[in-house]
Amino acid sequence: MSHIQLDDLRKRFGDVEAVRGIDLEIEKGEFLVLVGPSGCGKSTTLRMLAGLEDISEGELRIADERVNGVAPKNRNVAMVFQNYALYPHMTAAENMKFGMKSAGDYGDDEIERRLDRAADILDIPELMERKPGELSGGERQRVAIGRALVREPEVFLLDEPLSNLDAKLRVQMRAELLKLHQELQTTTVYVTHDQTEAMTLGDRVAVLDAGQLQQVAEPQELYDFPANRFVAEFIGNPAMNLVPVDVVEDGGEVRAEHEGFSVGLPDQAGLDDAVGQSAHFGIRPEDVSLAGNLPADAPTHEITVSVTEPLGESLLMHCDVGGDEIQVKAEPRAEIRPGDDIEVGFDEERLHLFDQSGDAVYHSTSATPKTSEAPLTE
Amino acid sequence: MATNTESTAATARPELSDYLSDDLVIHGLLVFSIVLMGLPLILAVVMSTQTPSEVYEVTNVGIGSQGLANYQTALGEYNLGQYMWNSFVMASIIVVGKVALSLLAALALVYYRFPYERAVFMFILLTLLLPVPVRIVPLFQLMADLGWANSMLSITGPYIASATAVFLFRQHFMSIPASLVDNARLDGVGPFTFLVKVLIPMSKGMIAGVSVITFIYAWNQYLWPLVVISAQEKQVVQVGIRYLQGASQSGLTQWGLIMAGAVLALIPPLLVLVVLHRPLLKTFAIQQK
Amino acid sequence: MTEFTKPFDSSWQAYLLLVPTFAVLIAFLYYPAVETFRLSLYQTLLLGTQKAFVGLENFKILATSPEYQRSFVISFAFAAFVVVGTLVVSLFVSYLLFEVSRGTSSYLVAAIWPYALPTAVAATVLMFLMHPTLGVITHYLEALTGIELDWFTSGPLAFVVVGLVAIWKQLGYNIIFLVAALNNIPETLTESAKLDGVGRLKMLYKVYVPLISPTMVFLVVMDTIYAFFQTFPMVDLMTSGGPSGATNLLIYKLYRDAFEFNSLGKASAESIILFVIVAILMYVQLRVSESYTHYGA
Numbered sequence: 032m033s034h035i036q037l038d039d040l041r042k043r044f045g046d047v048e049a050v051r052g053i054d055l056e057i058e059k060g061e062f063l064v065l066v067g068p069s070g071c072g073k074s075t076t077l078r079m080l081a082g083l084e085d086i087s088e089g090e091l092r093i094a095d096e097r098v099n100g101v102a103p104k105n106r107n108v109a110m111v112f113q114n115y116a117l118y119p120h121m122t123a124a125e126n127m128k129f130g131m132k133s134a135g136d137y138g139d140d141e142i143e144r145r146l147d148r149a150a151d152i153l154d155i156p157e158l159m160e161r162k163p164g165e166l167s168g169g170e171r172q173r174v175a176i177g178r179a180l181v182r183e184p185e186v187f188l189l190d191e192p193l194s195n196l197d198a199k200l201r202v203q204m205r206a207e208l209l210k211l212h213q214e215l216q217t218t219t220v221y222v223t224h225d226q227t228e229a230m231t232l233g234d235r236v237a238v239l240d241a242g243q244l245q246q247v248a249e250p251q252e253l254y255d256f257p258a259n260r261f262v263a264e265f266i267g268n269p270a271m272n273l274v275p276v277d278v279v280e281d282g283g284e285v286r287a288e289h290e291g292f293s294v295g296l297p298d299q300a301g302l303d304d305a306v307g308q309s310a311h312f313g314i315r316p317e318d319v320s321l322a323g324n325l326p327a328d329a330p331t332h333e334i335t336v337s338v339t340e341p342l343g344e345s346l347l348m349h350c351d352v353g354g355d356e357i358q359v360k361a362e363p364r365a366e367i368r369p370g371d372d373i374e375v376g377f378d379e380e381r382l383h384l385f386d387q388s389g390d391a392v393y394h395s396t397s398a399t400p401k402t403s404e405a406p407l408t409e
Numbered sequence: 410m411a412t413n414t415e416s417t418a419a420t421a422r423p424e425l426s427d428y429l430s431d432d433l434v435i436h437g438l439l440v441f442s443i444v445l446m447g448l449p450l451i452l453a454v455v456m457s458t459q460t461p462s463e464v465y466e467v468t469n470v471g472i473g474s475q476g477l478a479n480y481q482t483a484l485g486e487y488n489l490g491q492y493m494w495n496s497f498v499m500a501s502i503i504v505v506g507k508v509a510l511s512l513l514a515a516l517a518l519v520y521y522r523f524p525y526e527r528a529v530f531m532f533i534l535l536t537l538l539l540p541v542p543v544r545i546v547p548l549f550q551l552m553a554d555l556g557w558a559n560s561m562l563s564i565t566g567p568y569i570a571s572a573t574a575v576f577l578f579r580q581h582f583m584s585i586p587a588s589l590v591d592n593a594r595l596d597g598v599g600p601f602t603f604l605v606k607v608l609i610p611m612s613k614g615m616i617a618g619v620s621v622i623t624f625i626y627a628w629n630q631y632l633w634p635l636v637v638i639s640a641q642e643k644q645v646v647q648v649g650i651r652y653l654q655g656a657s658q659s660g661l662t663q664w665g666l667i668m669a670g671a672v673l674a675l676i677p678p679l680l681v682l683v684v685l686h687r688p689l690l691k692t693f694a695i696q697q698k
Numbered sequence: 699m700t701e702f703t704k705p706f707d708s709s710w711q712a713y714l715l716l717v718p719t720f721a722v723l724i725a726f727l728y729y730p731a732v733e734t735f736r737l738s739l740y741q742t743l744l745l746g747t748q749k750a751f752v753g754l755e756n757f758k759i760l761a762t763s764p765e766y767q768r769s770f771v772i773s774f775a776f777a778a779f780v781v782v783g784t785l786v787v788s789l790f791v792s793y794l795l796f797e798v799s800r801g802t803s804s805y806l807v808a809a810i811w812p813y814a815l816p817t818a819v820a821a822t823v824l825m826f827l828m829h830p831t832l833g834v835i836t837h838y839l840e841a842l843t844g845i846e847l848d849w850f851t852s853g854p855l856a857f858v859v860v861g862l863v864a865i866w867k868q869l870g871y872n873i874i875f876l877v878a879a880l881n882n883i884p885e886t887l888t889e890s891a892k893l894d895g896v897g898r899l900k901m902l903y904k905v906y907v908p909l910i911s912p913t914m915v916f917l918v919v920m921d922t923i924y925a926f927f928q929t930f931p932m933v934d935l936m937t938s939g940g941p942s943g944a945t946n947l948l949i950y951k952l953y954r955d956a957f958e959f960n961s962l963g964k965a966s967a968e969s970i971i972l973f974v975i976v977a978i979l980m981y982v983q984l985r986v987s988e989s990y991t992h993y994g995a
Contacts, residue, residue, distance in 0.1 A: 083591050083703060104597025116588035120610040129606070130596030426844075432798070439794040446791075448870060452834060453823045467837045514719040521712035522704045531714060536727045538980060540914030540927050542949055544975040546956050546966050548726065570722035594705045603705070611708045629816045631931040636957055647818040651935060654822075664826050671822045675815060682814035686807055694878050 035080065035186065036220045038179040042075050042091035042242075049075045051242035052089065060216045062209075064233035066223055068265070074190055079223045081110050081188050094185060104134065106186075109179035113191040117163040117172045123174040124150075124159040127181050140161040142181075149180040152211065168303035169200045176211070193228065205231055226266050230254070238262050240382065255381075255396070257368055260311060260389040269316050269347060272357040276312040278305045287312045289385070291353025291376040292332035294377055296384070299359070300394040305384055310392065313383035316347065316358040321365065331374040334359070350375075450675075453685035457668035461661035473622075479669035487656065489670050491642060492649030497677065499564050499634075499645060504620045506569030511619070512612075514570075515578035516604055520590070536572045541633050552637050559640045568627060573696070574619050580606065580695050581615045618692025621685045625678045646674045710891060727831065731973075737966035749963065756967035765970075766951065773948040776861060777925035783865040784921050785914065788872035793902055795873070796880040806877065812871030818931040821860075822868040825936045835866055853944025860932050860945050868924055872917050879913035880906060919983040926975060948972060 033056035042050040050072040057063045065073040078084040079091065082103035082323040091098050098106055118128050120357070129145055131137045137145075150156040153173045163171055172192060179187055190338045192208075207234060212219055223229055229236045238245040238253065238261070245265075246258040257263035257271070264270040274289040285296045285306055294312070296302055322331045334357070338349040341363065348359045348367065359375060367373060382395035456464060457480070459473025463539065483488040518530055541548070557563040585608075593603055596636070609616070631647045638644050641652065653670045656663040682689065717782045738756055740749040760766045791809055792873070797807060812820075830848040840847055849855035870910045883906065891905055907914070933939055939946035939954070948968065956965035 081595060102597065103595045110595055112588035112592065114586055114588055116586065116592045118589065120605060133596045133598040219630055255550060433973045435794055435797050439798060439805060442791045442794065443805065446809065446812065449823050449827050452827055464832060467832055467834055472832055510718045513715040517712040517715035520704050522707040524713040525708040533719065533723065536723050538973065538977050539731045540954060541970050542927055542974065543976065544727065544730035544734050545969065546737060546944065546962050547730035551730060562989050567724065567726035570719045576718065590705055600706050600711065631818050632953065647816050647931065650818050650822050667822060670828060671819045675819045676813040678816065679811060681959050682811060683807055690874060690878065693874055
């Protein structure tokens with residue numbers, strides 16, 4: 032039995048439908064990430080879970096109880112906000128206690144016990160008497176998380192909690208959030224626009240666009256088998272290359288034909304139906320290799336480098352192939368300059384085809400059937 | 410051609426030494442302006458120590474022989490102490506009343522969902538069009554009908570609600586991050602707790618600013634107390650200065666005494682301004698938007 | 699400004715919180731204002747004990763009364779004098795304050811203190827210092843100019859003296875807003891102009907004044923309202939409207955008609971005219987600030 036159930040959940044603001052029918056089940060103890068570009072409805076969805084926004088249509092169940100219309104405080108959820116939402120005039124301890132005191136259901140001893148515990152878990156006992164103005168961004172975020180912890184909620188809701196931190200601190204806090212989740216095993220819904228954050232944190236990741244779910248899957252599956260062009264381009268950095276091709280059959284072999292290249296497609300589900308159609312051919316920049324790294328008999332294609340971006344651990348090249356641009360990730364320090372023509376080969380296990388409507392019709396490796404297993408722990 | 414030479418002259422200008430002397434000129438002009446603005450007050454303070462005969466030597470601008478005696482006389486014999494106390498009580502009641510009422514109204518306007526919100530806000534704002542002179546005759550009659558004439562109620566009651574204060578608190582409340590409000594909702598914080606534990610502590614600067622503005626405004630009241638208070642001992646200090654004007658000694662107007670009264674009537678608001686000018690400036694910065 | 703869902707939705711609680719404010723506004727602002735309208739249509743007789751409906755007669759009387767016409771013109775001239783005088787002086791001082799980099803906060807307090815100056819105090823002090831025979835300022839001014847400055851008998855002089863008092867008191871308020879507006883100008887603008895070698899005076903009227911024009915408009919409106927409504931103590935203490943009506947501002951005339959001559963109907967009509975003036979000024983302010991916010995100023 033899943034812990035949180037969203038059944039055709041919708042939210043309208045006037046004439047605008049921000050969330051257009053989301054069906055999603057979240058398991059007990061799972062860390063689910065809602066990811067998508069800004070304005071995709073992810074925050075609105077989270078706020079409906081919290082009870083901060085009314086649900087326009089559909090049903091929301093938490094612990095098998097319908098909670099549409101239940102006041103936020105009665106849902107036993109705690110939320111962490113992007114800007115921390117700490118009261119500037121209260122110390123960290125007062126901030127953490129304020130909600131419990133307002134609820135009035137807890138004795139002073141209980142409050143103190145929980146406060147000490149949360150402070151210990153987050154390793155912030157020495158910050159307890161300071162006010163938010165005297166704390167750094169990372170420390171404030173810890174206090175904000177601590178405030179959620181003391182409520183010992185059934186569900187944690189986090190709304191872009193790391194967005195206000197600098198890049199280095201974000202990576203560190205990410206690891207700490209993971210550790211915390213392993214320790215507490217509380218069901219967590221986490222909203223972010225950052226696909227790296229989504230991939231690293233989520234047991235499963237739900238990708239949203241334009242108020243609709245695009246795909247819900249484990250991170251690696253999302254990366255390897257994107258369900259449509261949106262997911263393919265959104266997940267992974269740099270984004271997957273997508274170029275228009277014609278799928279043709281040529282002497283028993285199916286090939287993707289493009290002005291600049293022709294690639295044989297290994298036989299997999301969906302391939303036969305694609306024959307004779309025009310489609311979008313997808314390959315990730317890291318799945319394109321320089322010819323020198325490939326066996327001598329591997330098929331290669333000539334492309335022209337237009338811009339190079341040394342990223343340190345690799346070299347990103349923007350290249351022209353038959354009038355379309357593709358990005359290629361090569362090893363660093365490769366002696367390649369803009370204007371060079373280079374030979375590259377495509378990893379034939381990592382090819383994708385998307386039809387005209389954007390849905391994935393073919394992946395060159397069969398998707399290992401992974402029906403929702405128990406949440407992964409790394 | 411003319412513009413050409415002008416611009417070359419201008420570009421040649423920003424040498425370090427030029428800026429230094431330039432700055433000196435600015436400081437000089439500024440000090441001069443400030444002294445000029447303060448001069449009447451300085452003279453008033455000096456003259457407030459003079460006897461009538463010293464005052465009548467027009468060019469005598471030295472400290473007079475009276476010392477602080479004029480102040481003593483003004484406060485005691487001419488009852489200015491009583492008037493100042495009346496002014497102080499009046500201003501304090503108005504400050505406390507206005508802040509309290511406006512906080513409650515702003516709480517409702519910003520944090521409550523209720524029908525006709527917009528109309529309610531407009532209803533409050535439109536009172537900006539109704540300064541006392543626009544309604545002075547009926548207001549005076551109303552005070553008489555209520556039996557409030559000559560009472561503290563009459564000079565405070567009409568002032569304890571204010572569109573400006575409601576507007577300022579509303580603006581300030583609306584600038585509090587939405588997530589803090591969301592958080593309060595998640596915690597199920599009630600309106601009273603929210604007001605006392607969250608809004609008021611987070612509005613200290615604004616409350617101080619509104620209080621300063623209100624205190625200075627209330628202390629400055631002249632026309633309405635003049636109209637509605639006829640019993641001298643109930644009068645406020647601004648009108649009290651008027652009573653001093655009749656003070657004369659062997660045919661000479663006691664200007665020294667009058668100046669002492671004027672200085673006394675200025676001290677409380679001036680003190681408040683100097684001490685609390687920071688919140689005042691911040692509040693004004695919001696008002697204009 | 700952030701949007702958020704309002705946490706409380708009990709309408710009766712909201713109205714309860716508004717009741718005190720509403721009670722005061724209705725009882726002491728709206729009701730008397732409406733009464734003023736009503737009274738302005740009546741003529742009061744026998745010291746206000748009896749009244750008769752006369753329609754717009756009071757307004758007609760005012761419109762044709764040379765005394766009221768004079769008072770009307772004088773009030774507008776007075777407002778113009780005060781507004782221009784206050785803005786010119788306070789712009790000058792504010793610009794100096796803005797340009798100095800050192801000691802700004804102590805200079806600021808020394809410049810804005812007239813905001814706390816009660817009007818009656820300002821009037822009393824200057825009345826003495828500019829007294830035709832005893833005033834030390836008058837003494838030196840007369841010595842300097844050789845002109846006899848007896849404003850107790852000269853109408854135009856009295857007008858100017860009362861105007862000066864009004865300007866003096868209002869400087870603080872104006873400087874507060876002008877300094878804030880100048881400080882809001884992005885520093886990069888100032889710096890780039892300085893690099894171009896633009897002189898200080900040129901900076902002021904070519905760069906700064908256009909940028910702070912919304913504040914200037916706001917101050918024109920506030921100063922005008924001040925000149926019409928807050929100047930009563932000066933006239934009352936210094937000139938009693940004289941000599942021969944030269945400082946008989948509308949507000950002073952209203953006071954006398956109402957509380958000395960008990961012409962309550964006529965006084966109410968005068969109140970209505972003042973109301974129209976405030977309404978027009980507020981409307982101007984609203985429109986101007988709206989048009990500026992459209993440009994994101």
